[in-house]
Amino acid sequence: MVSFPKACPRELRNNAVAVAPARQSEAPISRIAKDSSVFKSCLQRWLKIADVEDDVKPGVMQAVAAKLREARKRIRMIEQENEIIRRAAASLS
Known part of the structure; x- marks a missing residue:
């Protein structure tokens, strides 16, 4: 039986995205992901979505x-x- 990971709470996503740009110069995304207990790829995806939602990037x-x-x-x-x-x-x- 395959077990899929549960979706992260919206609050965790918002906190990780809020911290990432502020700390990007100090710490790499991989470290922020590790501190937030999420995969690096998840955090990168959340950041891309946040950029589109905030009209920073087109999409x-x-x-x-x-x-x-x-x-x-x-x-x-x-x-x-x-x-x-x-x-x-x-x-x-």
Whole structure:
């Protein structure tokens, strides 16, 4: 049985991201990650997300990305429904 790690609490993420830029010149990200008890790759990802959310770097914010995923999912469902209706109308003709 595979055990997946549990998601880190939002508070831990926010604290690690808040500390990282301030200490970046003093300590490398790997040390900050170790102090926060998270993987270096996780902290790097959180920093990238924070940069996009704070408009430091271009990208799509998480809230917008979630809405876009939901819209695409709804569009696929509507297209499938339309295809079913087209086939039913063709078979009745």
